[in-house]
Amino acid sequence: MQQQNYHPVIITIKRLGINGEGIGYYRKKIIFVPGALPGEVAVVKIVNRQRNYLEGSLIRLKEVSPDRVALPKGANPKTGGLELAHLNYASQLKFKTGLIRESLAKYRPRAYQKIKVQATAPADQPWHYRQKAQYQAEILRGKLALGLYEPGTRQLVDLPQMPTQGKLSQQLERKIRDLLIKHKINIANQRTKKPGVKTVVVRTSATTQEAQVTLITVGDQLAHVSELVKDISQLPHVTGIFQNITQWTNPQVWGNKTQKLWGQDFITEKIHDRTFHLSPQAFFQLNPAQTVKLYDSALQMLDLRPGQTLIDAYSGIGTLGILAASSVKQVIGIETIPAAVADARKNCQLNHIRNAEYYQGAVEKVLPALQADGLKFDALIVDPPRTGLAKSMIKTILTAKPRTFVYISCNPSTLAQDLVLLSEKYQVRVIKSVDMFPQTPRCEAIAKLVLRKK
Numbered sequence: 041m042q043q044q045n046y047h048p049v050i051i052t053i054k055r056l057g058i059n060g061e062g063i064g065y066y067r068k069k070i071i072f073v074p075g076a077l078p079g080e081v082a083v084v085k086i087v088n089r090q091r092n093y094l095e096g097s098l099i100r101l102k103e104v105s106p107d108r109v110a111l112p113k114g115a116n117p118k119t120g121g122l123e124l125a126h127l128n129y130a131s132q133l134k135f136k137t138g139l140i141r142e143s144l145a146k147y148r149p150r151a152y153q154k155i156k157v158q159a160t161a162p163a164d165q166p167w168h169y170r171q172k173a174q175y176q177a178e179i180l181r182g183k184l185a186l187g188l189y190e191p192g193t194r195q196l197v198d199l200p201q202m203p204t205q206g207k208l209s210q211q212l213e214r215k216i217r218d219l220l221i222k223h224k225i226n227i228a229n230q231r232t233k234k235p236g237v238k239t240v241v242v243r244t245s246a247t248t249q250e251a252q253v254t255l256i257t258v259g260d261q262l263a264h265v266s267e268l269v270k271d272i273s274q275l276p277h278v279t280g281i282f283q284n285i286t287q288w289t290n291p292q293v294w295g296n297k298t299q300k301l302w303g304q305d306f307i308t309e310k311i312h313d314r315t316f317h318l319s320p321q322a323f324f325q326l327n328p329a330q331t332v333k334l335y336d337s338a339l340q341m342l343d344l345r346p347g348q349t350l351i352d353a354y355s356g357i358g359t360l361g362i363l364a365a366s367s368v369k370q371v372i373g374i375e376t377i378p379a380a381v382a383d384a385r386k387n388c389q390l391n392h393i394r395n396a397e398y399y400q401g402a403v404e405k406v407l408p409a410l411q412a413d414g415l416k417f418d419a420l421i422v423d424p425p426r427t428g429l430a431k432s433m434i435k436t437i438l439t440a441k442p443r444t445f446v447y448i449s450c451n452p453s454t455l456a457q458d459l460v461l462l463s464e465k466y467q468v469r470v471i472k473s474v475d476m477f478p479q480t481p482r483c484e485a486i487a488k489l490v491l492r493k494k
Contacts, residue, residue: 057072119188120189136481158471175241209251220240233288235257280302281302282301298319324359361396426450428458466490470487
């Protein structure tokens, strides 16, 4: 990427991009300006020129949008997770609803103009909603920094405060930072390949206020670890401490091996009357209050019947399937991550669910194999990763033709792409979005699909 300094230019911002950046034009070329809002006239430094676009850095505003709001105390716009914090919340919701409409118009699934797109469901708490903090650790200018990287860089930003983070998890992160300093714990250094603590993860339960701490380390040896664990165990709400072991060659944050250092194996979270045990690597939505709205809407759209068999694809730790189990004859969950499947089975036992089974493997392989063994299903819910559904999975769905089908998506673009194929046999009745991540451009959407009549 070519990076140079240029003289400031004046840009009128026309709209927001999918990542929340302002979009304008300079000499007929599109320019992306993070932090700028539609209608604003901005003085911008061009920091990157590419053949098809420019990237700008906001210097100051000559004209300010009435939708602009001041950042709250502690908000550092250099970090991810605050890309829309300068936009008032009502406008954030309209932007996210618009993302879905724009994606449909771009990819044009069958009868896309007739698809009802409902307004984005707001969060009751648009701040301090994240129940999990996963902060990176580095020594910066001789001091221990614990925070997040600037987007697209390896530049760590220390975060004494983070206004989207739950207050308890944020407080614990800072106290653990102090204890790492107190006990002279080695901090990993990627440049020198020095082993030590690389990431500190704190997950809290919105239901029980329990806190689970995981130290992700490069290498498995930590000097003074017993003293550190003893002090962390004395912190309020902490019920379990773990060490996850990784290596520099691993591109993921988490390694494959996790060991308990102290306390209980899980924390407990609840959705309605169902209880879920969360181990350190178990996936659970970061915003529990909005998760209830998301899952309630999805299950309402499914319109389940007592005699049905429901496939819960990409089932994670079994949350959706367990919530739906009392409404159907049978739930079949499919998930690639072995630990998540084990958690799902334990959560079935915990909730006395006897009509749900969970299988480990890729959905696009496991589901056809189950069908070959005689499985028939008439209801389907999918919650795939941001990349969307594999083409082979779409083919399986179009062949099986379940009567009722709900697609939960965390990426409106891949949802719209998948609907191009799915809408050949399914009518997309409605798409509803739920604001799972206020102050960011991320948008969670639920699509209800009904089999077309011949």
